[in-house]
Amino acid sequence: MKIYTKSGDEGQTSLFGGLRVSKNDLRVQAYGELDELNSSISISLHYVKTEKIKFFLQNLQHLLFSIGSDLATPFSEKKLRESIHLDCKGLTKKLEDEIDFWETQLSPLKSFIVPGGSIGASHLHFLRTNCRRAERIIIQLSKSEDINKSIIPYINRLSDLFFVLARAENHSLDINDVVWDQNTE
Numbered sequence: 001m002k003i004y005t006k007s008g009d010e011g012q013t014s015l016f017g018g019l020r021v022s023k024n025d026l027r028v029q030a031y032g033e034l035d036e037l038n039s040s041i042s043i044s045l046h047y048v049k050t051e052k053i054k055f056f057l058q059n060l061q062h063l064l065f066s067i068g069s070d071l072a073t074p075f076s077e078k079k080l081r082e083s084i085h086l087d088c089k090g091l092t093k094k095l096e097d098e099i100d101f102w103e104t105q106l107s108p109l110k111s112f113i114v115p116g117g118s119i120g121a122s123h124l125h126f127l128r129t130n131c132r133r134a135e136r137i138i139i140q141l142s143k144s145e146d147i148n149k150s151i152i153p154y155i156n157r158l159s160d161l162f163f164v165l166a167r168a169e170n171h172s173l174d175i176n177d178v179v180w181d182q183n184t185e
Helices: 026-044 051-071 078-084 088-104 119-144 151-172
Strands: 012-014 020-022
Touching (some): 026 119, 051 088, 051 119, 088 151
């Protein structure tokens, strides 16, 4: 299979099922944001030191690909949707359990923190912001088209987990959170 087809040279792409849409279609933007998040995870894996976090990120890459496939499949493609549709409710609960686990390893937050600390934690904070951007586009898409609504809470919780993982990465390296100094001018 060739990597190039030339079918997108006029600014169109195909969704699962063959429907042609503009490359700036909200659906394409939504799964494109997840693709960008996934690529950012691959970079983060080179900097994160905590093995348990790395293992989670490696598994997450495959799951994000599946979620992107779900978003790339219009509801009009009923046969395809049956094989691709994810129920993210259980997956969201797993993220909540993961957040709860990591929070038991950390001191409670008493103030806001800013991204920083180790390079691995900084990358995890970057993943959090990428995830939030993907969430905003997915929500925007959900206002105009039918999508798998269980994806939205999953992506919301995932960004929360990236925040906690950034703190955990710093903690595992004996690096303090960078506390927001609101008096800085």
